[in-house]
Amino acid sequence: MATSSVGARRTIARLLDRGSVDELMARIVPRLPEEEPLPEAVPEPRNWSREAWLHRVAFVRGVAGDALPHLTDARTIDDPVELKGNIEQYIGMTQVPTGLIGPLRVNGIDAFGDFYVPMATSEGALVASYHRGATIASRSGGVTSVCLTEVVQRSPCFRFSTFARAGGFLIWVMEHLGELEPVIRAHSRHTQLVDVRPNIDANQITLMLDFTTGDAAGQNMVTICADAISRWIVEHCPITPDFWVVEGNLSGDKKATALSFTSVRGKKVTAEVTVPRVLVESGLRTTSERMVEYWKLSAVNGVQSGSIGINGHFANGLAAIFLACGQDVACVSEASVGTTRFDLTAEGDLYGCVTLPNLIVGSVGGGTGLPTQRECLRLMRCEGEGGARKLAEVCAATVLCGELSIVAAIAAGDFAKAHALYRRRREES
Numbered sequence: 001m002a003t004s005s006v007g008a009r010r011t012i013a014r015l016l017d018r019g020s021v022d023e024l025m026a027r028i029v030p031r032l033p034e035e036e037p038l039p040e041a042v043p044e045p046r047n048w049s050r051e052a053w054l055h056r057v058a059f060v061r062g063v064a065g066d067a068l069p070h071l072t073d074a075r076t077i078d079d080p081v082e083l084k085g086n087i088e089q090y091i092g093m094t095q096v097p098t099g100l101i102g103p104l105r106v107n108g109i110d111a112f113g114d115f116y117v118p119m120a121t122s123e124g125a126l127v128a129s130y131h132r133g134a135t136i137a138s139r140s141g142g143v144t145s146v147c148l149t150e151v152v153q154r155s156p157c158f159r160f161s162t163f164a165r166a167g168g169f170l171i172w173v174m175e176h177l178g179e180l181e182p183v184i185r186a187h188s189r190h191t192q193l194v195d196v197r198p199n200i201d202a203n204q205i206t207l208m209l210d211f212t213t214g215d216a217a218g219q220n221m222v223t224i225c226a227d228a229i230s231r232w233i234v235e236h237c238p239i240t241p242d243f244w245v246v247e248g249n250l251s252g253d254k255k256a257t258a259l260s261f262t263s264v265r266g267k268k269v270t271a272e273v274t275v276p277r278v279l280v281e282s283g284l285r286t287t288s289e290r291m292v293e294y295w296k297l298s299a300v301n302g303v304q305s306g307s308i309g310i311n312g313h314f315a316n317g318l319a320a321i322f323l324a325c326g327q328d329v330a331c332v333s334e335a336s337v338g339t340t341r342f343d344l345t346a347e348g349d350l351y352g353c354v355t356l357p358n359l360i361v362g363s364v365g366g367g368t369g370l371p372t373q374r375e376c377l378r379l380m381r382c383e384g385e386g387g388a389r390k391l392a393e394v395c396a397a398t399v400l401c402g403e404l405s406i407v408a409a410i411a412a413g414d415f416a417k418a419h420a421l422y423r424r425r426r427e428e429s
Contacts, residue, residue: 167200
């Protein structure tokens with residue numbers, strides 16, 4: 001991406017403040033360990049014992065020249081071995097403040113009732129904003145939130161010398177799909193292969209494998225099963241690929257892609273609420289008309305910016321819930337792709353809805369078993385088996401509350417005032 005000449009000159013001037021061109025060039029050349037030895041590596045990287053943890057704590061304190069009492073406090077973990085499968089080279093806990101919003105009334109198929117939603121963030125005004133939206137939505141009768149469908153993908157890719165060989169390979173694969181189930185069962189009791197969608201690119205075949213993963217978010221499960229399937233195919237198919245990989249970068253994993261609106265990754269959830277005009281005016285301090293007008297102009301500008309999806313700040317709410325509840329936070333990349341819409345009803349009330357086609361969440365596995373994360377899931381009655389779709393519906397309802405609040409704040413002209421009130425520390429004001 002090109003930059004302007006003004007921007008380029010500004011960057012050059014800033015760099016030259018650090019030294020001459022020769023001095024700067026000397027800083028950015030490779031420094032091989034043979035010429036400049038590397039410092040000591042993090043000790044015992046594959047050891048989860050308490051002794052190894054203490055060794056690493058001593059090491060990091062030496063590096064920092066400080067006791068680091070907060071980072072290396074392990075009061076929530078009795079034995080570092082408990083963290084095997086969640087972290088390697090453990091040294092301590094990164095503490096993120098966790099707030100609570102609610103009650104949020106959710107009228108869902110799996111999530112039905114009044115929920116208190118934990119949100120972990122260091123961004124002032126965030127929890128207050130979502131809480132305001134939850135209060136208004138609940139006073140309006142609650143958010144209808146429904147998990148529509150769920151699929152998690154892996155996309156192994158196979159390359160051949162010619163299109164003819166690639167075509168022969170694909171024909172064989174499609175004729176033997178019925179033989180893949182035992183391969184999957186050998187590696188997972190909960191994973192099911194629900195579809196195989198081939199993508200042909202001349203001599204290259206990518207198989208989009210669609211799995212369901214029970215109550216797990218499932219990225220690890222589908223990776224293991226896709227690898228097993230690929231190896232079985234390569235072993236049994238008479239046409240051997242010249243090269244293959246378990247993930248050909250077509251699944252949209254941890255990326256915002258156009259696939260969001262042509263398929264589903266994780267869980268597709270939609271949520272809606274109708275807020276009476278009187279509540280918009282008294283609780284959100286604006287009007288239904290102003291909120292709809294703002295949404296229209298923001299949608300047009302979002303398209304011009306190249307946004308994939310149209311929403312105010314899905315990522316804010318999802319990242320905060322993911323952190324609190326042990327989800328894979330990197331999946332916010334695709335999970336935050338979605339749409340928000342506001343309309344006026346015939347009575348002048350405000351109709352709002354969101355759709356999230358890529359909500360990757362789980363209630364078992366991964367980080368959901370860690371102490372505070374497990375407790376946050378328990379707080380929402382989403383812990384363990386049977387909790388994943390409920391969690392997805394609560395997430396979508398919460399996201400809609402955030403959209404209500406931020407659109408109202410901007411439409412009312414209160415957006416900057418709210419951030420000044422909640423985000424500044426006392427000494428900064």
